[in-house]
């Protein structure tokens with residue numbers, strides 16, 4: 746989509762145009778309020794700056810829209826469609842990998858109390874499993890920072906794709 750329609754749209758409409766980037770209403774609201782944007786770069790910089798404010802509460806809110814790695818996103822919504830695309834590198838036939846991801850996700854949720862989040866685009870299933878195992882050793886504070894960083898990456902990738 747072009748930047749102009751986003752800049753010109755009524756607030757409610759503009760929010761809908763970017764809601765699939767991340768399920769954090771405050772971020773959607775703030776980004777829409779910062780219009781008009783003179784360029785895609787300006788939009789991405791603002792989106793990133795606003796994401797720097799995210800905390801554990803924002804992370805948990807956003808996770809509702811991110812299916813586990815290795816699980817096919819259910820549903821027909823835009824987020825589910827994006828997740829399926831982002832996770833398409835996980836070879837569904839590789840049952841050993843799927844099993845390892847399933848076990849890793851369960852261990853992660855047991856330890857940190859939330860779904861493991863990683864920017865999946867551009868990563869193979871094996872790379873994500875390695876990251877999952879590495880991050881399992883993080884202390885809670887460290888891991889919260891890493892998870893927030895991955896949420897930012899996913900959000901900005903989606904924002905960029907929306908207006909590219």
Ligand SMILES: NC(=O)NC1=NC(=O)NC1=O
Pocket residue numbers: 810811812813814827828829831832860861862863864865866899
């Ligand atoms: N649990 C996840 O990390 N999910 C996801 N990562 C992505 O990049 N897209 C997802 O749906």
